[in-house]
Amino acid sequence: MTDYEPVIGLEVHAQMLTSSKLFCGCSTNFGAAPNTNVCPVCLGLPGSLPVLNARAVEMAVRTALALGCTVHEKSIFARKNYFYPDLPKGYQISQYEEPFSTQGALDVEVGGETRRIGITRVHMEEDAGKNVHGVGGDSLVDLNRAGVPLCEIVGEPELRSAAEAAAYLRALRDVLVFIGVNDGNLEEGSFRCDANVSIRPRGSTKLGTRCELKNINSFRFVQRAIDAEIARQTAVLDAGGTIKQETRSFDPETGRTATLRSKEDAHDYRYFPEPDLPPLMLDEAFVERERGHVGELPRAKRKRYVDTLGLVPATAQTLTQHPATVRFFEAACAVFAEPVKVANFVVNEVLRGATLHGTTATFSVTPEQVAELLKLVESGTISGKQAKDVFAAIENTTKTPLEVVEERGMKVVSDSGELEAACARVVAAHPSQVATIKAGKKGVLGFLVGQVMKETKGSANPKLVSEILERLVGG
Numbered sequence: 001m002t003d004y005e006p007v008i009g010l011e012v013h014a015q016m017l018t019s020s021k022l023f024c025g026c027s028t029n030f031g032a033a034p035n036t037n038v039c040p041v042c043l044g045l046p047g048s049l050p051v052l053n054a055r056a057v058e059m060a061v062r063t064a065l066a067l068g069c070t071v072h073e074k075s076i077f078a079r080k081n082y083f084y085p086d087l088p089k090g091y092q093i094s095q096y097e098e099p100f101s102t103q104g105a106l107d108v109e110v111g112g113e114t115r116r117i118g119i120t121r122v123h124m125e126e127d128a129g130k131n132v133h134g135v136g137g138d139s140l141v142d143l144n145r146a147g148v149p150l151c152e153i154v155g156e157p158e159l160r161s162a163a164e165a166a167a168y169l170r171a172l173r174d175v176l177v178f179i180g181v182n183d184g185n186l187e188e189g190s191f192r193c194d195a196n197v198s199i200r201p202r203g204s205t206k207l208g209t210r211c212e213l214k215n216i217n218s219f220r221f222v223q224r225a226i227d228a229e230i231a232r233q234t235a236v237l238d239a240g241g242t243i244k245q246e247t248r249s250f251d252p253e254t255g256r257t258a259t260l261r262s263k264e265d266a267h268d269y270r271y272f273p274e275p276d277l278p279p280l281m282l283d284e285a286f287v288e289r290e291r292g293h294v295g296e297l298p299r300a301k302r303k304r305y306v307d308t309l310g311l312v313p314a315t316a317q318t319l320t321q322h323p324a325t326v327r328f329f330e331a332a333c334a335v336f337a338e339p340v341k342v343a344n345f346v347v348n349e350v351l352r353g354a355t356l357h358g359t360t361a362t363f364s365v366t367p368e369q370v371a372e373l374l375k376l377v378e379s380g381t382i383s384g385k386q387a388k389d390v391f392a393a394i395e396n397t398t399k400t401p402l403e404v405v406e407e408r409g410m411k412v413v414s415d416s417g418e419l420e421a422a423c424a425r426v427v428a429a430h431p432s433q434v435a436t437i438k439a440g441k442k443g444v445l446g447f448l449v450g451q452v453m454k455e456t457k458g459s460a461n462p463k464l465v466s467e468i469l470e471r472l473v474g475g
């Protein structure tokens, strides 16, 4: 049996979050009634002319910059000719020989290691429509999506396993969602992935014949689809067969890939420069302005949270899963500058009541409410345990934490007479623990503090309790 090495390259189509299409003013709104977001331009009616959407260009350039690509001053739109019922013009406007950006890279973490995967190019193109099959026995065409702006991100064939491919895809999705150009939604088709998969004997530098897996529509399936294709190609070669270049689809039910069609080569599309659009010219000032909008990317943010703010990696990871969580955390830190305390509270409490979807998020509290709550704990006005109750009381309200504390008379008990009595009761009730402390095991004091907190229903000032106990036990 030959030992094969998989060679995988991903092509991702990411929908730019513009409100109108790439070459006309039609809405890009998802879920509208079929064929309502259409006009002569995106229907490809004779005599209509495309006009490039400036907002889409900004987002595409931002995407390329975030992926470290070189943005070219001049690029050319091209017609990609093919027939399909969802393509009324008979061609798709894309970029071919002269895309607006090339040669970037994406750092991907796989199994604790960082791998840098090359990005061949990022170019702009318009989406096609959608065929809807089996409606009362008919197949229908919905052209709402025709002309929606896409960025195609072509990765180098440098991925060596299905797990690496899945990690690359997640890292790419995170970057696009962070810079606000895409909602990362595979299920609604706004982030789509095709995988080119081939295998070769390990040690060989020659590429094997590749097959393209089309439109894998969930992160879960990416890994399974690629693994299934690697297994299929291995079995074919081991049996002495050859791999045919073709486009295949993955069936999650059977866990197998199957032939869709024999694969076209670029020359089949008869690309030529789009005569209705002038070359796209991007001046340096424009590119630099977009560079300023890229902001801090998820990986850099995680590193800074750990290195500079002192967060543990797992917390940094959780906070940077969504841009809205990052904004929440940073806004709370702006009011209460204790990043570790804020981060822990956000991860443990706030995220439980949050809903994150695409680029949007809703939280049950505001960053200001959380900052004020943590300040009350910091000043000793309430205990950490009381903070959880206050949190529950301010969720989905406009109340301030202080209002709740006052309403419920929740202030921490710092009255030393009252605490002294509670401490004395606990010491009397736990003679063996007291003996242990006296014998030098200071750590057991924490147990006694816990008992006092329990007795006072969490309202005692733990610092004061600790001081009193130390004095009483005298260990």
Ligand SMILES: [Zn+2]
Residues within 6 Å of the ligand: 021, 024, 025, 026, 037, 038, 039, 040, 041, 042, 043, 147
């Ligand atoms: Zn239109």
